[in-house]
Amino acid sequence: MLGSLLIVAGIWAGALWLSYQRAAAQIEQLMDAHLAQSAGLLLSQLNDDLDDDDLDLSAFRMRAPLAVQVAYQVFDEDELLIRSSNAPRQAMSRRQGFDHVEIDGSVWRVFTQRHPYEDELSLSIAEHADARADLLDAIMRTQFWPMLIALPIVGILLLLLINRGFKPLQRVADELAARRPDQLTSIQLAVPSELAPVIERINGLFSQINAMLTRERRFTADAAHELKTPLAGIKAQLQVAERLSVTGGNTAEPINKALRATNHTIALSEKLLTLSKLDAGAFSLTMQPVSPIIEAVVDELDYERQSHDAQIKTQLDPSIELPIEPTLFAAMVRNLIVNAWRHNQTPVTVNIVLSTRPDGVQLTIGDDGQGVSNEEIEHLTERFYRVNHDQAATSGLGLSIVAGIASLHQAALTFRQSDTAGLEVGLYFQAKCDSALHQPLCN
8 A cells, every 4th residue: 555655656746847847948938938028129129219328127127027137238249339237248148049158157048139120239138047946936836835745645645545445344354364264154244335245245155155065064974874884784794704704604695795785885986976076067068969878878778677677668859969968968867767667666668758849858758667756756856865765775866966967957857757657757958049059959
């Protein structure tokens, strides 16, 4: 702040110096013009009486009240005809026009001009340099000194106003400095209207961070709880196998159970990792054909489909392209297909339909199983929620992942009872014609 004031003061001082120089130049021009005018007046008087040794300057002095120190000389070639009482006998200047000369230790500004009709006559009129300095000093006192006096006053006022203006910001800084790292409540301070938007943005950021931390704490607690059970089961089965190996018993069954629990834990960890990436939002969308991705997922699940005695029927429009992240989109389709047979009694048929609508694209994945109740539908996307109270077979994260991927793709996710009594999951991708990425859907 002090540096800024010094810069302002420097600019002000520079402006004053330039103004002083300009005023000095203008005064010099003005006084030179006055000398030339005075010379013309004296020459006109010479026309009336060249023999008058005591030339009357009353008219000249009345017309030039500022020139109180004026001297003049009239020469006829080298002969001095007349002079003022304060002029020397020797010629002040032989140079036509303006000149600076020193007379008796004082500097004079001299203007010399020849008579317009009598070329041998010349007039020199001089003004003491002190007169010009006095005039400039008078202007400085009346014009510039008030400005110089006002500068520190204005500087003090600016400091007071700036300090007053920054006090609300300082209160906000003190409030933030006094907070604990986990204190994310809104700032409640009376601030000027200019600072209010900043406080609103900070409070909004606090709210977002608090919501994110809350989700992370809940997710961490739920993940720890969910991982604790299979890990404890793996440990128990391995302990059983260890005892059986000592007694010579059959260890195949506990080892197989431990392997199944390990596979379940690995799948759960992968889903937790996917959810973590979704929360971070570290993905970008590109326009991709959708049908090949769905067909690749169906082929990938063919072995698992057969083991669950399930059928998959597809009705796909191969011309449809969507702005998607291919890996996540495939994971979303895979979760929906697998959920269809894992939560239903076999045999089960899964129907996949990809079609266009006037204002977007609809992807529907339904089954002909027993479905879910309306009460359960409300909780399907909650993390670690399991349908039909199936607490061991699944992780309860599949539809949470689906919901996160759908949100990333800005797709509307819906659940309803299908016409075949099973569950039908709908994903609606609305075309946004103001977005370059969605332009193919708007054509």
